[in-house]
Amino acid sequence: MQLHLQKGAFLLLFLLVCKCSWAGIIRGKVSDAKTGEPLAGAFIHLQSTQYSTTVNLDGSFIFKNVPPGKYQLEVKLLGYTYQNNIAVSVNDTQQTIVAEITMESQADILEVVTINTLHDKNADRTVRNIEKNSDMVQNILSAKTIQLLPDVTVANALQRVSGVTIQRDNNGEGRYAIIRGMSPRYNNTLVNGIKIPSPDDKYRFVPMDVFPSDMLERLEVIKALTPNMEGDAIGGTMNLVMKSSPDHFLFTANVAGGYSTLFAQRPFTAFSHSSINKQSPAEAHGNTYAATSADFPLDNLHYNNKSNPINSTLGFTIGDRFLNKKLGIIFSATYQNFYRGSNSQNLIQSAQPGYNPTANTPVFTDAYERQYSTQTNRLGLQNKIDYVFNNRNKISLFNLYIHQNDLQARFTPDTTVGTNSSAVSRSVDVSYRSRWQIQDIYNATLQGDHQLSNQWKLNWSAVYSIAKNQVPDMASYDFNANVLLDGSGKVTRVDSTTYGTNMGRIWQRNKDQDVAGYLNLTYTPRLFNRYVEFMAGGMYRAKTRDNYYNDYNLKAIYTTPQPFHTIDQVSLAFSPAANGTGTITALNANSYSSHEYIGAAFIQAKFMLTTKLQVLGGVRAENTKQDYYTVMPATFDGKDGTITYVDLLPSIHFKYLVQDNQNIRLSYFKSVSRPGFGEVVPYTIPGEQFTEIGNPYLKHVQADNIDLRYELFLGHADQLLLGSFYKRLQNPIEYFVTRNGGPSALFIQPGNADQATNYGFEAVFTKYFGNIGVSANYTYTHSEVTTNKLLYHYVNGTGVITENVSQTRPLQGQANHIGNLSLLYKSSKMGLDIQLAFSYTGERIAQVSQYYNLDTWQKPFSQLDLSFEKRIVKHFTFYAKLNNLTNQPNQLFLKTPPSVINQQFSGYKIPFQTSNDFTIVQKDMLKLSFLGGFRYKF
Amino acid sequence: MKSRLIILLLIAASYGMSGCKKLSDDSSNIYKYVLPPGATVSDAAPLCGSIKGVMLTGKTYTLGCDVYINKGDTLIIQPGVTVNSTNGAGIIVRGSFISLGTQSQPNYLTVQGVSKNTTPGIPLAKDSAHIGLWKGIIGDTSCTNMIIKWTHIDFAGAAYGNVAGPAVEQKASTSFCILFQNPNGNFILEDSWLWGGTDDCIRVSSGKIHVFRNTFEKCGGTGGDIVNVKGGTVGTMAYNFFIGTAYNGQKASNKGQPTGAMQTNIVMYNSTFVNGGLQVIPGQRGSTINYEEGAAGSFYNNVAVNCRVGYRVVINPVADTLHLTYGNNYQYADSLSIANQFFTFGPVCTRPQTTDIPAPYSYLPANYTYGASYDGTPVVQALNPQFVNYPLPSPYSPWSVSAIGSYNFRLKPNSPLIGKGNTSVTPLVVVPVDMVYGASEVTPPGADLGCYQTNGRGNQH
DSSP states (O other), X not given: OOOXXXXXXXXXXXXXXXXXXXXXXXXXXXXXXXXXXXXXXXXXXXXXXXXXXXXXXXXXXXXOSOOSEEEEEEEEOXXXXXXXXXXXXXXXXXXXXXXXXXXXXXXXXXXXXXXXXXXXXTSHHHHHHHHHHOSSOEEEEEHHHHHHSSOSBHHHHHTTSTTEEEEEOTTSOEEEEEETTBXXXXXXXXXXXXXXXXXXXXXXXXXXXGXXXXXEEEEXXXXXXXXXXXXXXXXXXXXXXXXXXXXXXXXXXXXXXXXXXXXXXXXXXXXXXXXXXXXOHHHHHXXXXXXXGGGSOOGGGOXXXXXXXXXXXXXXXXXXXXXXXXXXXXXXXXXXEEEEEEXXXXXXXXXXXXXXXXXXXXXXXXEEEEEEXXXXXXXXXXXXXXXXXXXXXXXXXXXXXXXXXXEEEEEEOOOSSOSSBOSSEEEEEEEEEEEEXXXXXXXXXXXXXXXXXXXXXXXXXXXXXXXXXXXXXXXXEEEEEEEEEOTTSOEEEEEEBSTTOEEEEEEEEEEEEEEEEEEEEEEOOEETTEEEEEEEEEEEEEEEEEEEEEEEEEEEOOSSOOBOOOGGGSOEEOXXXXXXXXXXXXXXXXXXXXXXXXXXXXXXXXXXXXXXXXXXXXXXXXEEEEEEEESOOTTSTTSEEEEEEEEEEEEEEEEEEEEXXXXXXXXXXXXXXXXXXXXXXXXXXXXXXXXXXXXXXOOOEEEEEEEEEXXXXXXXXXXXXXXXXXXXXXXXXXXXXXXXXXXXXXXXXXXXXXXXXXXXXXXXXXXXXXXXXXXXXXXXXXXXXXXXXXXXXXXXXXXEEEEEEEEEEOXXXXXXXXXXXXXXXXXXXXXXXXXXXXXXXXXXXXXXXXXXXXXXXXXXXXXXXXXXXXXXXXXXXXXXXXXXXXXXOEEEEESSOHHHXXXXXXXXXXXXXXXXXXXXEEEEEOOOEEEEEEEEEO | OHHHHHHHHHHHHHHHHHTTXXXXXXXXXXXXOOOOOOEEOOSSSOEEEEEEEEEOTTOEEEEEEEEEEOTTOEEEEOTTOEEEEOTTOEEEESSEXXXXXXXXXXXXXXXXXXXXXXXXXXXXXXXXXXXXXBOEEEXXXXXXXXXXXXXXXXXXXXXXXXXXXXXXXXXXXXXXXXXXXXXXXXXXXXXXXXXXXXSOSEEESSEEEEEESOEEESOOSSSOOSEEEOTTEEEEEESOEEESOSSOSEEEXXXXXXXXXXXXXXXXXXXXXESOOTTOOTTTOOSSEEEETTOEEEEESOEEESOSSOOEEBBTTBOOGGGEEEEOOEEEBSSHHHHTTTTOOSXXXXXXXXXXXXXXXXXXXXXXXXXXXXXXGGGBTOSOOOEEEOOSSOSSOGGGOOSOTTOEEEEOTTOTTTTOOOTTOOOOOOSOBOTTTSBSOOOOOOSSSSSBOTTSOBOOO
C-alpha cells in the first residue's frame, strides 16, 4: 500500500525574527492541529536542498547553517496530510527562523462520523492528553511506551506506573499489582472498562501476568473513582484498553527469541504432563471409590533436563475498515513461550517460635536450597468488530481469549545444611514437586453507542466472561535421609530409608462465569448558560463460581524401613486405607459452588461551576448478594451461607484549571472491597507453613478516599504531577491466627481489623530534551493497621506462656518508598529507541506473622532493565529486552538478628546469612534474561 | 471560592462516612447446625447421634453411626459394659465421657468379630490392628472430662471423615484413637488397654492429664506417637507399658500452646518400653520418651528394651532443658545398632546421667558430647532385665514382636531393675482424685524400674 498523502493542509506559520548574531538556523515544532501533541518522527525537508531531518520526541526540529534564500518546507507523516507549501525565508546567516507547523490528521477527514479523534491512539502524547483532560485522577501507559518497555506482560509493565508496585512469583515475574500500598485485594481489573473475573482460586484480583503486553492500546491506572465506575477499588482500578479497529489497513507482526542466563548454570528441569489425569480418582470412579497407589501414575514425577531452553514470542495484529469505512475489524494474536526459573534458599520456620533466648525467637526446621523451573506458554487472542451505522449509532463486539499453561518443577535437592544436624550427622529432606496450572480467560462484550438527540446519549454493554483455573494432579514427594559424617566433617555414609516418605497428589480447579449488562444514559442540557452533563445508569452482574479440591496423601508402607532408591520402588499406601476414598479427600468445604449478584445504579453530574472549576459529583448504589454451597453434610457449621449488603458510594471530583496547561484536582470518593469468593467459604487448605481456613463472617471493606493532585503539562509531552492521598479503611481484611484444633497447625484465617489508614504523596516527572527523555516517579506511602498477635515467652514463676498483644504495622505489601526512573533515547532519523528502566520498591511486609515482631519482610528491591529498538529496513525493526541486568536477588527477612537465633544451638549457625542485623529466610537468585527479535509494521 | 469547595467536599465526605451505615453492614445468614438434644442411651437399638445417660452393667451397646455427647451432657459407662462399634462409628465428646470399668469387670470398646493377631512379624497391611475399624473417642475443645478406667479400646484409628473431623476442628483424614483438646479439661486414663491404631494413639492437644498403669500394644501405624501431648498439657504419665510402638511411647511438646494455657509440663516415671520405634530411623525420631519444643518436666525410672532409639531430649526445637530433669533410666540392647543409639544423634541434647543403667560412662568416651557417635559394644546384651517370660536376646528381630501375647514382662527376683528407682520424684497432680469424676489412684514412683513393681503396685495388668 502506498502512502496517501493529501494536500489541503491547515497551516499556521509564525515567523519570528531573532536578532542573534550567528549562523542561519531554521528551528521549529511540528504538532497535531487538533490536540497540539508533538508529532515526533515526521519527516521534514527543505525542498530543493539536502537539508532534511526527522522531528524529535518533543516535536522539535532544527536546520543549522542554512544559506540565505527562500525555501519551501515539506512535511510528511503517516496518517497526516502532506504539506509542501510552507514558505520560509532566510535573509542572512545571522538569523534564526522559528516555525510552528501544525498538521491535520487525515482521520478527521476520512472518518465519516466523528466518533473519536483517530490520530495515533497508541502514542504517548495521546495519553498525556487523556490524563490531562480526564475527569479523575489517573496514570496511563501508552502502547508505544509499553512496546518500548522491557516488559512482556502487563504485570511487569505496571511497575512503571507511578504508585504501583508488583508482587512477584518464585521466578521473579510480576503477578499482582499493589497500588499506593494497597494490596491486590483492594484493586480491580477492567478490560475496556468491563470487570473481568479472575482465574484465582480464592481471590477476585486478576493475575496480571496472563496478559501479554502487546495486546494493549493503553493501560490506565485510575486512582479516584467516579460514580459511573464500579466501586470496589480502594487502591485503584487497572483498565486494560485493548487494541481497537484502525482507520486504515494495519498489519504488524513480531517474533523474538530469548534466553535466561540462569540455565547456563544449571539445566531446566522438565516433567511430562501428557499422562496427567484431569480428573482425580474420586471423580473418575465416584467418591466412595477407595483409591490405592495404583491410581496415581508416577510419570509426572519423572524428570528430565533441558539444556539451554529458548524463549520465544510471536504475535501479529491485522486490521482494516471496510464497507465505506463503516465496518472495522481488528484481530490480534500473541503466543509466548518462556522458560524461567530461580534458585532459592529458604529457611523454613516452625509454626511456633521459641521463647529462648528472647520472646518469639524464630525456630527453623529446615534449610532448603530450592530450584524452580517453570515453563509458561501463553496464547492471547482478541478481536474487535465495530460497525458504524451512521453518525449517531455504532455497535461493537469485542472478544478476548487468553490461555496460559504453567509447568513448574520444584526440586529441593538437599538440605546440605540442616538445622536437624549435629557434628556427626545431618538430616536431609529431599523433595520434588510437579505442578501444571492451566488458566483461561474469555470475555465477549457487545457494546452500543447511540446519540439519541443532540442532548441525549445512550450506551450499553452486554457481557459474558469466563475465567478458569485448573491444577490437575499436583504431585509431590519427599524422603528423609541421614548423612553421616566422621569427626572431621567427612561424609561416611548416606542412610536414606523410606522413613518419612510421603507422596501428595492434589486436584484443584475453579471456574467463574459472569453475565453482565451495563446501561448508561447521558443528558447534556444547557443550564445557566453552560453545558451540564448528567449521567445515570446501572449495571447488573450475575456470577456463578465452582470450586473443586481433592487432596490425597500416601505414605511409604513397610514392616521394616527400606532404603530409598527411586519413588517407583517405594511401596505407597493410604493409612488408614479409607483415607484414599473421595468421601475423605474430596468432600471438603473447599469444594463448593457460589453466586454473586451485583446490581448497581448511579447518577452523576458534570459541569463547570466557574469558567475554571469543573465539578463532577454523584452517588452510586451497589447491592451485593452472595451465596455459597459447600459439599459438606448437614452437620457442618457454615455448610452454606448468604451475605447481603448495600453500599452508597458518593463521590465528588473538582478540577481547577489554573492555566491551560495546569490543573489542580481534589476529589473524595467512597469505595469498597469485597472479600474473595474463597475467603468467605469455611475451607481448610494446608499451606507451606500454616493451614489456612476461611471465614463466612468476613465483612466487606469500606473506605473513604481523598485525593489532591497538581498537574503541569509542558512542551506537549512533558509533565509534572504532584499528588497526595489519604484513605481510611473500615474493616480492612487481614490474616489472623486462630487455634481451634490441633496444635501442629496453627490456623491463619482472614478477619476484619477495626480500621486502617493509608496516606502518602506521589510525584511524576517527564521531560524530553531533544532526543533524550527522562521519566521518573516516586511515591511515599504510610499505612497503619493494628492487629492482635501472639507473644510466646518465659515468665518467671509461671513458665512459658502464650499471650495476646497488639501490634501496629504497615499493611501487608506496602512499601514506604517506591520509584521508577527511565532514560529514553529516541532518534527518529536512525530509527533507534533505547530505554533504560530502573524500578525501586522499598522494604515491605511480605507475610504477616501471627507472632509479635515476626513478620517476614522483603528487602528493598531494585531492578535495572534495558530495551531497545532499531529500524533495520523499511517496516522492519529489531528489538531486544534485557531484564535484571544486575542479577538482583529477591530477599525476605525477619527483623531478628541471626545471633539471637543461633543462641538456641551450641555452635551451630543458621546458613544463608549476610548481616548481623536481620535474618534472611528466603533468597531467590534471579538471573539476567534477554529477548531479541523483529517487528514488522505496515 | 476555595472555602465553598472545601465545604462541598466536607459535606460529601461526612455523607459518605455516616450515610446508610445500616444498609452497608454485612447481613449474613450462615448455616449453623443445631445438635439435637441428647437421647438417653438404650441397648434396644444401635445408637446414633446425640446421646447421654448411663450404660448399664452387663449390657452390650451398639454404635450404629457416630454418637455425640453434647456440651453439658455426660455419658457414664458402668463396669462390665461392651460397646460394639459398627460402620466405623466413633464417640464425639463435647461434654463428659466416663467409662468406669473395674479390674474384675472391665469395659470393652471394640468391634465385634475381629480377632487380635499376635503373630510376630505380621505385615502392617495384614494386621487387623492397623486397619482402623472405628474412630475411637474424640474430644473437642469443650470436652470437660474424658475419664477412662479399666477399659479395653481395640481396633480404633479410622479416619474421622468429613462429619466428625470438622465437628472437632480436625481434618477428615485425622485418625487418632483418642483425641483430647481442652486445656481446662481433665483427661484421665487408668488401668486401660489400647490395641492397634493407624497414627498417634492418644493425642492431647491441650489438657490436664493423668495417664497411669495402662498397656499399649501395636499402637501407631506407618507412623505415630502413642501418648503424644502438645502445647498446654500438664500432668503425669506413669506405670505404662508399651510394646511395638511406631514412634515414641510418651512424647511431650509445648507446640501450639493456646493463649491462657499453662506450659506443657509432664512428669513421667516407671514406664516400660519394649520393641519401640518400628517405623523410626535413628537420627529423625525417638522410640521411647521424647521431650521437645518448650516442654518441661522430668522422667525417671523408665525401662527401654530393644527400642530403636534411646530417650530423647530435642534441641531443635529445643525442650525446656532448664526445667527438665531425668535419671535412673534403664536401657537394654540385643544388638550393636541398638546400643549405638542409647544416646542417639540428630537434633538431640540428652545428657548421660550417672544414675542411668547401664552406667553411661562404662561405655561412653570420657569427653562425650551429646550427638556424637560412640561404640556401644560393651553394653550389647548387658544387664538382662530378667523378665518373667520374654527371651532375651530375642529369637525374633526385635520389632517383630508388637504384642504381649503369652509373654510376661514382670520382673524375676534377680532382675537388675529391682530397687534402682528414684522414689523422690513428685507426681504432678492437676486432676481431681475421685473414684468417679477423677483419678482413682496416683501411684507414687516405685522402687523398681519400669511399670511392674515387685511390691505389687504399679501396672496391674
